[in-house]
Amino acid sequence: MARISRQRNLYGLYHISQQSQADREIFQNEEQRTLFLQALQQALQQYRFQLLAYCLMEPDQYHLIVSLEGCDISKLMSSLNISYTRAISSSAGLFRERYKSRLLRTPAEVEEVLSAIRQRSTRGDKWNSFCSLDHLQGLTQALNVPQITPELVKSLYTEDVLQSVLPCSSRNGPCLTSPEALRIYLKKLAAAEGLSLEEALADKDLRNSWICQARRESTLSLRQIGEVFGGLSESMVSKVIKQHTQQGVTHA
Numbered sequence: 694m695a696r697i698s699r700q701r702n703l704y705g706l707y708h709i710s711q712q713s714q715a716d717r718e719i720f721q722n723e724e725q726r727t728l729f730l731q732a733l734q735q736a737l738q739q740y741r742f743q744l745l746a747y748c749l750m751e752p753d754q755y756h757l758i759v760s761l762e763g764c765d766i767s768k769l770m771s772s773l774n775i776s777y778t779r780a781i782s783s784s785a786g787l788f789r790e791r792y793k794s795r796l797l798r799t800p801a802e803v804e805e806v807l808s809a810i811r812q813r814s815t816r817g818d819k820w821n822s823f824c825s826l827d828h829l830q831g832l833t834q835a836l837n838v839p840q841i842t843p844e845l846v847k848s849l850y851t852e853d854v855l856q857s858v859l860p861c862s863s864r865n866g867p868c869l870t871s872p873e874a875l876r877i878y879l880k881k882l883a884a885a886e887g888l889s890l891e892e893a894l895a896d897k898d899l900r901n902s903w904i905c906q907a908r909r910e911s912t913l914s915l916r917q918i919g920e921v922f923g924g925l926s927e928s929m930v931s932k933v934i935k936q937h938t939q940q941g942v943t944h945a
Contacts, residue, residue: 708806709757711792718752725781732776740764748810748821763935800847869911875921905937
């Protein structure tokens with residue numbers, strides 16, 4: 694049976710869980726858990742995502758809640774697992790090949806997962822971001838794990854992020870499912886501006902605004918969007934979307 698492709702959203706909030714191989718343990722002692730948090734800190738510095746919570750539960754699994762902030766989840770997980778494996782001098786095959794990732798589409802879904810982690814702390818599982826061991830306080834601060842409040846969670850869902858994680862069918866705007874549909878839509882937008890599509894895309898500000906709009910109102914990948922917008926690279930499309938998300942830039 695073919696594998697189901699993971700949901701990918703460079704600006705979404707995710708619950709990530711990773712398990713070990715059936716006959717292996719990720720954590721055998723507290724020292725190894727500390728080494729994992731150090732590897733996690735290195736990943737934060739390299740990939741610039743936001744860590745909302747972690748939980749190093751049973752010896753055979755760990756859980757993270759992250760806001761990707763534009764980073765690639767596959768590269769993040771590969772780097773984190775490789776760094777930790779090297780830190781404990783473990784042989785290959787420690788982790789299952791497929792980690793699990795769930796896109797959290799609403800603040801309520803974030804709170805659901807956070808509540809499950811909090812409940813573990815009441816049962817004595819101290820290796821999580823809600824109940825850290827005393828000697829880990831410095832490291833937890835270095836990980837920059839915020840004090841989770843409903844206001845903080847809600848603030849992470851800016852309009853651009855919320856639109857990008859909502860199912861296309863639940864939006865008020867058009868749901869574009871093919872590159873050709875996007876081209877037709879862009880031609881209509883250009884005509885409304887009194888421009889040809891080529892003239893409109895030559896206006897960088899207008900083009901970038903439409904790239905963000907295409908991301909919100911289509912199911913296309915970044916690569917497909919880039920192709921429609923004149924052959925832009927996937928990384929360039931990602932950069933444009935990230936800048937507009939951070940700056941709140943819109944085209945009047």
